[in-house]
Amino acid sequence: MDLIAQLEAEQIASLGKDIPDFKAGDTIRVGYKVTEGSRTRVQNYEGVCISRKNGEGIAGSFTVRKISFGEGVERVFPLFSTNIDSITVVRRGRVRRSKLYYLRTRRGKSARIAEVTNYKPKA
Numbered sequence: 001m002d003l004i005a006q007l008e009a010e011q012i013a014s015l016g017k018d019i020p021d022f023k024a025g026d027t028i029r030v031g032y033k034v035t036e037g038s039r040t041r042v043q044n045y046e047g048v049c050i051s052r053k054n055g056e057g058i059a060g061s062f063t064v065r066k067i068s069f070g071e072g073v074e075r076v077f078p079l080f081s082t083n084i085d086s087i088t089v090v091r092r093g094r095v096r097r098s099k100l101y102y103l104r105t106r107r108g109k110s111a112r113i114a115e116v117t118n119y120k121p122k123a
Contacts, residue, residue: 008058015080019056021122024049024100025093025113030064030077031085042085045075048093048113050100054079065103072104092116 022028029046047066054060060079065072077084093113103111 011058012080015082017080017084019079020087020089022049022062022087022089024051024098025095027090027093027113028064029086029088029090031087032077033083033085046090047073048100048103050074050103052098092119 026049027047028049029044031042031044033040034043045064045066047064049062050065051063052060053062056079058080061076062079063074063076065074067073092115094116095113100113
């Protein structure tokens with residue numbers, strides 16, 4: 001293992017985060033820590049993951065898209081952010097692309113993603 005990958009693995013291990021196996025097309029719920037004044041609370045952000053960037057590394061991020069009050073809202077989360085409390089997979093989507101940017105122009109039934117019923121986790 002080269003030096004950079006080794007340092008990155010040490011950083012990930014020190015964070016102690018449990019990141020589930022998800023990809024583009026999956027509907028996920030991200031518990032994000034929100035600070036309001038002196039109080040912090042966890043706010044859930046649920047939507048379809050439309051992209052993953054930089055893989056499983058420390059610099060990885062993912063984009064989640066949801067429809068809020070009839071308007072499409074996207075948010076990019078760093079994978080190993082200290083502000084992320086939890087990531088849970090609500091349902092697995094069956095897609096044939098790694099970036100689902102075409103969902104931005106779709107509304108209603110054409111924006112649906114089929115669910116995977118025979119999902120097997122990575123070994």
